[in-house]
Amino acid sequence: MFLSSHSPALRPETAVLLVMLPLVPFGEVAPDALNNASILALQRRLGPAVRVLKVDEASHPAVVRSFGTPALPACVLVRQGVELWRHEGLPEDESSVNTLLQAARAQPQAR
Template sequence: MAPVSSLPAPPPAPAVLLILLPPAALGDALPTALTSAALRALQSRLGPAIRVLKVDEASHPAVVRSFGTPALPACVLVRQGVELWRHEGLPEDEAQVTHLLEAAGTT
């Protein structure tokens, strides 16, 4: 009987950065557009190891409340349901992005 070759280990599940946002005020499209552009830029900086996902409190209030964040916007990095990192506000400078990548184990 031939030996059974072992299968390669599956790649680790990507981390997800949840961006928890307050509901946009009526007629407040400009900040929403700026936030979307900022999140696209952040996703570009993080690469494929971390998926950026926007969660708006108006659309998903229970999800946002479940994280118990004292202020919005806030970021929560999770992998397979385990919280790895949390930050009030959006990660805007390189030091915060580097810390985020370290928390995800990508550096």
């Protein structure tokens, strides 16, 4: 997994955006939207409110499967184990980023 920030530990109130990436067959290159530069750019847009964590299906298939995402790439925003938001693909447009930030600021609903 790849944490796009070098902070030593996350505070409990920090929301984490899991960017789940599909398995890319050996020798193939992931689409541009999925490269580390794109993910780091998203982290800069989100600021300290959200930490972005890249989860590769090839390295962590059980983690990716546990979220039951029907299509990859997908993003799932969680805080303390509670899902706050889900999006197919990388949220690149302003509307998606704003919705993600609003979800990160919301209080998780008790289950």
